[in-house]
Amino acid sequence: MTSLTDRLADLAVPLTNSQMTGVLRTIGLADSYCSVQTPAGAAWVASNHNGISFLRVGLTEQSFVAAFTDRFPNRALAKSERAPKGLTTALRTGRGRPLDTDLRGLTEFQRDVLEAARAIPVGEVRPYGWIANRIGRPKAVRAVGTALGNNPVPLVIPCHRVTRGDGNVGQYVFGTESKTALLEHEGANLTEVAELGLAGIRFVGSRTTGIYCHPSCHQARRITAKHRILASDEGQARELGLRPCRTCEPVPR
């Protein structure tokens, strides 16, 4: 009678390293990585059959591999010459079909935060509190910041579009200057948002449409100056007879 181990041994097929990597990759235990150019500079990016799993800007190849291994101790990593389909274009234009991402290993809270951040259009920003509200945890503003700080795939998931409620850009994995540069590159009206923020203005409304928005919402930016109304909070916007924009979903704090 043949033992189970004997039968398994009969089944075993010798694999080359690259074949083994291929198998591991298919079952999500190995990632490929390559270098890509981004608006924030040269980056290394890892991906597997689930999608993009890890991206870092400004690291040597060696320290990227170290960072990946540190984060995913049980996964193999092999170099590839080809970038995942659509990645280069998506990173350059910030547009197109959303890229697949691999967010395994993150908590539900962290995934919720990152998914919400994906909803912010190119050239616009939303406050941390907007994410918190959107995921049904209005008071977890601070935790939202922490979760974004742990975003494994910056740029792919645009955590740089989340800024402080007072109009400042706030912090960023790759540094504040990089965040500012990215947002300017995307065409966000950063100085206007900052000026309004300094004056305590959170929302911009239109006398003609009766709608109020976040100041960077593309709808808000089309409002003619003489029809523009400013509001410091939701209550004031309501008093002015305005209702929230369905596109940018302005939220209190």
Added chain:
DNA sequence: TCGGTGGCCCTTA
């Protein structure tokens, strides 16, 4: 009036 700040909030390591 405005910039600095202590205290609070929530999640994760």
Added chain:
DNA sequence: ATAAGGGCCACCG
């Protein structure tokens, strides 16, 4: 259990 983290508000001089 505790501390720290990409925030925010109220309060203060």
